[in-house]
Amino acid sequence: MSSRFIRVAWIILTGGVAGVAVIGWLEAEPPASGGLLALASIIMVVWIGLTIRLLRFRQKLYRFFRRLLAGDYEAGIRSGKRFHDELSHVEDIANQFADRLREYDRLRADRVSVQARALDLILRTSREMMVTADVEKETLVFNPAAQKTLGISGKSWPFEVILKPKDNATFARLFNRSIYGSKLNTEGKCRLKMPGMENPVVLHSLILPLRDRDETVRFALIILDDVQPPSSSPTVTDG
Numbered sequence: 001m002s003s004r005f006i007r008v009a010w011i012i013l014t015g016g017v018a019g020v021a022v023i024g025w026l027e028a029e030p031p032a033s034g035g036l037l038a039l040a041s042i043i044m045v046v047w048i049g050l051t052i053r054l055l056r057f058r059q060k061l062y063r064f065f066r067r068l069l070a071g072d073y074e075a076g077i078r079s080g081k082r083f084h085d086e087l088s089h090v091e092d093i094a095n096q097f098a099d100r101l102r103e104y105d106r107l108r109a110d111r112v113s114v115q116a117r118a119l120d121l122i123l124r125t126s127r128e129m130m131v132t133a134d135v136e137k138e139t140l141v142f143n144p145a146a147q148k149t150l151g152i153s154g155k156s157w158p159f160e161v162i163l164k165p166k167d168n169a170t171f172a173r174l175f176n177r178s179i180y181g182s183k184l185n186t187e188g189k190c191r192l193k194m195p196g197m198e199n200p201v202v203l204h205s206l207i208l209p210l211r212d213r214d215e216t217v218r219f220a221l222i223i224l225d226d227v228q229p230p231s232s233s234p235t236v237t238d239g
Contacts, residue, residue, distance in 0.1 A: 053087065054087070057087045057090075057091075060077050060078075060091075061077070061090075061094065063075075064076070064077050064094055064098075068098065068101065073098060073101045073102040073105050074098075074102065075098050076094075076095050076098050077091040077094050077095055078091075119132070123141075123143040123144075124143060124144060126143060126145060127145055128145060128223060128225065129142075129143070129145045129146035129149050129150075129223070129224040129225060129227070130142075130143045130145070130146060130221065130222065130223055130224070131143070131146055131221075131222040131223075131224065132219070132220070132221060132222070133159075133175075133179070133207075133219065133220040133221075133222060134218075134219060135179060135217055135218050135219060135220065136218055138158055138159040138160070139156055139157070139158060139159070140156070140157050140158075140159065140162055140222075141155060141156045142154075142155055142156075142157070146224060149224075149227055150192075150194055150197070150201065150227070151197070152194045152195070152196060152197070153196070154194075154195065154196075157194075157195070161195060162192075162194070163175060163176075165193055167191050167192075167193040167200040168190075168191060168192055168193055168200070169191075170188070170189075170190035170191060171190040171191065171192050171205060174186050174187070174188050174190060174205060174207060175207060175222075178207040178208075178209050178217075178220065179207070179209055179217045179220055180217070183209050183211055183215065183217050184209070185206065185207065185208050185209070186206075186207045187204065187205060187206040187207065188204070188205065189202060189203070189204050189205075189226075190202070190203065190205055192205075192224075201227050201228060201229060202227075202228045203224050203225065203226055203227040203228065204224070204225050204226040205222055205223070205224055206222070206223040206224075206225075207220055207221075207222050208220060208221045208222070208223070
């Protein structure tokens, strides 16, 4: 019964208002008028109480969804413990929904952490030259094999440092096409000049973008091979 309290109360109030109107129209005597006034007062108080309950629920629900959209999965709606109605049932469902989102976010964070550690292990132990691109942080990270072959001491470099130099125009074109353009695997021969190098080397690059559900590339793996030292590097044009 309590789970349908608002619905039942609303029906009773509507019927009460209609009944008061009919009785007032049929019996306009002073004694009846006093009774009608008392009944109307009770109906008005209950109606105001229901209205306040609905407005407060709307405000709590609004704050709840705003916190969820902001990524605060600890959000919840405090519901009354003494009495439950239809709105209390909705509050319970909203809290269960927040609990599911919180659990999903924890599992996603654990999975990402495991994947990141596994990828870091592969990069550190692989004999192939590999570079990871964090698109959100705009950072390129070179694994030990790439650092040793290219003769560089740094591990992490901002996009701008690698893509902006004129010598790296072809590499930048391949990179931008794969990350921001077609968002497909892209490969080709290009020059690459790292900070501290006097002359660029020529190498083959394979860029593997990883897209999420909204087709946005947030991460990419770049495999470098067939590196030719600067002294024997042929001319590579930016076609």
